[in-house]
Amino acid sequence: MAPNRLAPAYLEDVRVLINTWHIPNETRVETDELPRLADDPRLWRSTFGDLAVPRRGRLTELIDLRATLRADLGRVPAGMNRWLRAVPVTAVVGEEGRLELAPSRDDTAGQILAKFALALHHGDWRRMRACDDCAWAFYDSSKGNTRRWCRMYGEGEGRACGSIAKVRAYRKRQEGSPGVPAPAR
């Protein structure tokens, strides 16, 4: 997984969790890394910062939570209300009088929900987005908050999603009238 477009530190584990479902550039096949990660505490700890290893029997719930988070990228995340009702977080006065959020359940889902709620509070969630091309979840730190692709210009390894979209749009124009199906790439 390419570590591009990182979220603020407190939110990064949420972004990484969302991207445990991804479409690798090489295969273009939807891939779910979560079962493998949940099964291997060492791999889990090297993938996530301080996120608790999921307890046995919680994988299905976590996959469900991840689906809601992903569906709520780039929009008002109203779908998350269901989760906040099920696993509420409590406001706590933290160090130096800063807001901290304590989950009602001290496990993976609880920690994710506390981070999510904090992102709402900080206005960071509206910068979390899925790439229009490859669906990779990224944090848009651009000034205008208008980035649509995870890698516009192709940094390092892998594809440049924006460029591919541009090529596709160009081809579409070349192929002529709308309604005529484009040949498979």
Ligand SMILES: [Zn+2]
């Ligand atoms: Zn992309």
